[in-house]
Amino acid sequence: MSLVPDITELLARARSDLRMGVPVILTDDAGLSVLSCSAETLSAQRLQDLRDLANGHPVVAVTVRRAETLKARAYDGDLARIEIPDYADLKWIQSIADPSDDLNTPMKGPLKTERQGSASLHRIAITLAKSARLLPAAVVAPIKDGAAFAGSHGLTLIEHALAAPHLTERSPLHSISAARLPMEVSEAGRLHVFRPEDGGEEHYAVEIGRPDRDKPVLARLHSACFTGDIMGSLKCDCGPQLRGALAQMGAEGAGVLLYLNQEGRGIGLANKMRAYFLQDQGFDTVEANHRLGFEDDERDFRLGSDILKELGFKSVRLLTNNPNKIAMMERTGIAVTERVPLKVGETAFNRDYLATKAAKSGHML
Numbered sequence: 001m002s003l004v005p006d007i008t009e010l011l012a013r014a015r016s017d018l019r020m021g022v023p024v025i026l027t028d029d030a031g032l033s034v035l036s037c038s039a040e041t042l043s044a045q046r047l048q049d050l051r052d053l054a055n056g057h058p059v060v061a062v063t064v065r066r067a068e069t070l071k072a073r074a075y076d077g078d079l080a081r082i083e084i085p086d087y088a089d090l091k092w093i094q095s096i097a098d099p100s101d102d103l104n105t106p107m108k109g110p111l112k113t114e115r116q117g118s119a120s121l122h123r124i125a126i127t128l129a130k131s132a133r134l135l136p137a138a139v140v141a142p143i144k145d146g147a148a149f150a151g152s153h154g155l156t157l158i159e160h161a162l163a164a165p166h167l168t169e170r171s172p173l174h175s176i177s178a179a180r181l182p183m184e185v186s187e188a189g190r191l192h193v194f195r196p197e198d199g200g201e202e203h204y205a206v207e208i209g210r211p212d213r214d215k216p217v218l219a220r221l222h223s224a225c226f227t228g229d230i231m232g233s234l235k236c237d238c239g240p241q242l243r244g245a246l247a248q249m250g251a252e253g254a255g256v257l258l259y260l261n262q263e264g265r266g267i268g269l270a271n272k273m274r275a276y277f278l279q280d281q282g283f284d285t286v287e288a289n290h291r292l293g294f295e296d297d298e299r300d301f302r303l304g305s306d307i308l309k310e311l312g313f314k315s316v317r318l319l320t321n322n323p324n325k326i327a328m329m330e331r332t333g334i335a336v337t338e339r340v341p342l343k344v345g346e347t348a349f350n351r352d353y354l355a356t357k358a359a360k361s362g363h364m365l
């Protein structure tokens with residue numbers, strides 16, 4: 001019945017629930033059910049209620065990246081299920097999830113991690129937290145008959161088998177609106193807005209001139225950087241790269257700039273500021289992401305080729321220093337006929353950041 005939400009709609013609802021601190025129920029085909037909350041947004045009252053009803057002990061599920069920093073054994077490969085001791089309060093849970101205070105309280109353990117049983121629902125819990133742009137840590141408690149519990153408590157129910165394919169695939173993007181946008185670099189600008197079906201972030205394409213669809217177009221895949229693009233931050237090179245790319249397109253009279261709302265390499269602005277806080281303690285940009293429990297780069301550049309195809313482009317001259325962007329374009333069917341270097345905006349503040357990207361993330365100098 002079409003009036004009932006489908007699995008993508010339920011996943012979008014689950015992300016909103018987690019951001020507000022509302023638990024969601026996850027179930028699998030083997031009859032397991034868990035109640036999952038974001039470690040970041042859980043309240044003390046809900047933690048208490050969750051402990052009272054849990055059919056077994058709750059755990060904090062964290063990524064293997066965070067587990068490494070915490071010196072917790074990860075028996076589940078990409079994640080660890082850390083047991084919550086009876087004495088632990090909400091602050092304890094938050095300190096497992098959030099590394100801000102790691103240097104003040106370096107030893108949280110010894111932490112015990114679970115090795116028996118399946119971690120597949122915990123994996124979904126972490127994936128959901130990441131896609132909700134929260135810290136990648138979930139408080140997960142086993143419960144009996146999750147479907148009935150979700151029904152009687154008005155909670156969102158996510159079934160593993162239905163959800164799994166949607167957690168790795170990106171949602172189809174649709175062109176919503178477009179209009180002429182005269183800009184400083186070119187009066188012949190046009191802005192297109194794309195919206196994914198799953199209620200996620202919108203992304204934009206700025207077209208300069210009327211690029212020929214049958215020839216390689218000068219293109220830039222730009223990831224949102226509020227601090228660099230808007231505030232003129234000196235910590236990165238995003239603002240100068242954005243303006244440099246647009247200026248080059250204006251000078252050539254044609255180009256397309258994709259503005260992808262994947263702030264902070266896909267971790268969101270709140271987490272990026274957590275990463276900056278760690279960088280002020282001496283960690284580099286990659287180490288900071290890892291301590292938070294993220295990979296160095298959580299972006300999905302397939303979005304870029306989806307939008308280019310939607311606009312009718314087949315090949316690009318890509319403005320970038322990032323080899324992963326080139327590889328992803330090629331893999332997803334957009335030919336990169338030329339890599340156009342984009343070397344602008346080095347400052348005393350971002351010199352180490354740029355050096356780290358070259359040393360650890362393969363950026364071309």
Ligand SMILES: Nc1nc2c(ncn2[C@@H]2O[C@H](COP(=O)(O)OP(=O)(O)OP(=O)(O)O)[C@@H](O)[C@H]2O)c(=O)[nH]1
Pocket residue numbers: 221222223224225226235236238241262263264265266267272275276285289319320321322325357363
């Ligand atoms: N997590 C995190 N994100 C950062 C940091 N500094 C900048 N960013 C983000 O990094 C992204 C920069 O993206 P891009 O401009 O596409 O840069 P790139 O991957 O280096 O590739 P090219 O510029 O094409 O060479 C933006 O989303 C910024 O918000 C940081 O220290 N930590």
Ligand SMILES: [Zn+2]
Pocket residue numbers: 225227228229236237238239
């Ligand atoms: Zn930036």
